[in-house]
Amino acid sequence: KQRISLGDIVYIESNSGIIKRLGKCETHKRNYDIEAECFIPLPKGEVLRRKEIIQEVTLHDLDISTSKPNGNDVVSILSQIFNPKKSEITEKLRNEVNLNVNRYLECGNADVIPGVLFIDEAHMMDLECFTFLHKAIESPFSPLIVFSSNKLKSKIRGSKNIENHFGMPKELLDRLVIIPLQKNTTEINKKILQIRINEECINVSSEALTFLSDIAESKGLRYVLCILPVLKVFKTKIERNHVEEVTSLFIGLK
Numbered sequence: 001k002q003r004i005s006l007g008d009i010v011y012i013e014s015n016s017g018i019i020k021r022l023g024k025c026e027t028h029k030r031n032y033d034i035e036a037e038c039f040i041p042l043p044k045g046e047v048l049r050r051k052e053i054i055q056e057v058t059l060h061d062l063d064i065s066t067s068k069p070n071g072n073d074v075v076s077i078l079s080q081i082f083n084p085k086k087s088e089i090t091e092k093l094r095n096e097v098n099l100n101v102n103r104y105l106e107c108g109n110a111d112v113i114p115g116v117l118f119i120d121e122a123h124m125m126d127l128e129c130f131t132f133l134h135k136a137i138e139s140p141f142s143p144l145i146v147f148s149s150n151k152l153k154s155k156i157r158g159s160k161n162i163e164n165h166f167g168m169p170k171e172l173l174d175r176l177v178i179i180p181l182q183k184n185t186t187e188i189n190k191k192i193l194q195i196r197i198n199e200e201c202i203n204v205s206s207e208a209l210t211f212l213s214d215i216a217e218s219k220g221l222r223y224v225l226c227i228l229p230v231l232k233v234f235k236t237k238i239e240r241n242h243v244e245e246v247t248s249l250f251i252g253l254k
Contacts, residue, residue, distance in 0.1 A: 123167030
């Protein structure tokens with residue numbers, strides 16, 4: 001595959017035995033050789049080269065590879081043919097993977113890059129989900145979890161009519177950093193709607209745009225963004241009466 005010939009300089013990986021061609025030696029350079037050929041100087045003395053290979057893998061990839069070990073013996077081949085189902089990733093298997101990862105970290109052969117888990121509408125999760133997440137964030141390999149919710153106070157699903165901020169248990173809230181967001185003003189809503197109107201290629205008058213921003217303040221910005229495609233039914237320039245006709249057909253609950 002490498003098309004190695006006389007005069008080529010190669011390197012051999014001692015672990016895997018892979019041979020890779022680096023280029024042609026300068027001593028074998030001829031006048032009629034094409035210029036695209038890579039010519040490198042002849043190595044002198046004892047050649048000792050160390051090459052680092054960085055590979056990014058996830059913990060899930062390690063779980064999958066550990067749950068389905070590939071072997072070259074007859075038993076492994078037959079088991080893969082007659083049992084193609086996915087193996088279950090148990091808690092014991094995850095603990096074994098964590099031990100291996102910890103050993104790599106102690107030896108300095110690996111680094112952990114935490115990911116980001118974004119959960120929108122966090123108040124929709126039940127008590128069992130919060131319990132699982134509360135336990136998961138204690139792991140050293142836990143990602144950065146970002147919750148998003150528009151409910152200041154809501155009932156915790158799966159509980160006996162217990163209400164709390166954002167619909168989350170108090171034990172989990174004590175471990176979170178809460179970042180409040182201010183409510184969009186009419187001018188901000190108008191700018192957001194103008195960007196979306198330009199993307200939808202809708203011709204809207206200034207009076208209709210102001211009316212849409214007022215509706216966004218009362219019924220929510222999501223409601224207005226959902227009715228914008230409906231306004232395309234009107235082939236003419238969108239006026240306030242067109243918006244009133246569409247809003248009369250669709251109910252918006254904030």
